[in-house]
Amino acid sequence: MSPADVPAIETDDLTKQYGETTAVSGATMTVDRGTVYGFLGPNGAGKTTTMRMLTTLTRPTSGTARVAGYPITDREAVTPHIGYLPEEPPIYDELTGREQLEYAAGLRDLTEDDAAERIESLLERFDLLADADRRIEGYSKGMRQKVGVIQAVLHEPVVAFLDEPTSGLDPRAARTMRETIADLADREMTIFLSTHILPVVDELADEIGVIHDGKLVAQGDPETLKSRAETGETRSLEEAFLEITQDSPADGHAAGSPAE
Numbered sequence: 001m002s003p004a005d006v007p008a009i010e011t012d013d014l015t016k017q018y019g020e021t022t023a024v025s026g027a028t029m030t031v032d033r034g035t036v037y038g039f040l041g042p043n044g045a046g047k048t049t050t051m052r053m054l055t056t057l058t059r060p061t062s063g064t065a066r067v068a069g070y071p072i073t074d075r076e077a078v079t080p081h082i083g084y085l086p087e088e089p090p091i092y093d094e095l096t097g098r099e100q101l102e103y104a105a106g107l108r109d110l111t112e113d114d115a116a117e118r119i120e121s122l123l124e125r126f127d128l129l130a131d132a133d134r135r136i137e138g139y140s141k142g143m144r145q146k147v148g149v150i151q152a153v154l155h156e157p158v159v160a161f162l163d164e165p166t167s168g169l170d171p172r173a174a175r176t177m178r179e180t181i182a183d184l185a186d187r188e189m190t191i192f193l194s195t196h197i198l199p200v201v202d203e204l205a206d207e208i209g210v211i212h213d214g215k216l217v218a219q220g221d222p223e224t225l226k227s228r229a230e231t232g233e234t235r236s237l238e239e240a241f242l243e244i245t246q247d248s249p250a251d252g253h254a255a256g257s258p259a260e
């Protein structure tokens with residue numbers, strides 16, 4: 001059982017070094033249960049590396065983290081409580097969409113009846129029922145993405161890590177995705193949402209973290225991030241993001257320099 005009264009995610013000084021490159025440097029964050037945490041950062045900032053550490057796929061070089069109350073060094077304890085949609089969802093071309101989801105459900109602690117019911121309802125929600133019995137090799141990018149998201153949330157994990165969930169989706173499907181994320185958070189699922197589409201984060205996130213050159217350089221709710229500290233005036237999330245992630249002139253080549 002997962003301790004229900006602890007934060008969904010807690011990290012302390014989480015750091016990942018790849019040789020000379022510090023991909024993530026001393027990230028400390030707390031994500032409350034049932035919230036949407038928008039995780040932003042320029043290309044190469046360390047978002048995927050952070051998600052890979054939190055989903056137990058990569059070990060940190062130093063620092064600690066607990067997900068759903070369990071240390072990320074204990075993969076067996078953490079895995080049942082998380083779902084992950086990576087950039088390239090792990091799906092098998094030779095299976096049908098439904099078979100893929102049944103397979104994913106089979107890896108989780110779900111009764112067959114619960115699995116069948118949830119698969120059916122999520123396929124319907126994402127308008128995939130008509131294609132559910134076709135092989136995935138014939139699916140479009142958006143259809144694959146839908147399967148990837150469904151399998152990340154099917155078992156109702158404590159935390160779903162979603163990397164660009166609206167990628168490849170048409171406007172209607174992207175809206176369904178946003179509504180689904182909001183619904184899941186209403187039902188106490190925590191969504192760790194990494195995307196470059198700032199309006200999606202502005203709409204959905206309770207809290208935002210901005211990572212830049214491996215460092216968490218800003219955290220707060222959207223309104224706080226958008227208000228300019230000096231004047232209190234409000235800027236768009238895009239403007240805030242661009243200002244926060246601008247390399248200061250004094251840093252010179254900050255983007256390329258390894259952090260300590």
Ligand SMILES: Nc1ncnc2c1ncn2[C@@H]1O[C@H](COP(=O)(O)OP(=O)(O)OP(=O)(O)O)[C@@H](O)[C@H]1O
Binds near residue numbers: 045046
């Ligand atoms: N396996 C690896 N080996 C060596 N360096 C890596 C590895 N994975 C990531 N890096 C480096 O770590 C840094 C952070 O990469 P990461 O993929 O976490 O960024 P990101 O924020 O997800 O970027 P994007 O938005 O482009 O997906 C980059 O400098 C990258 O080159």
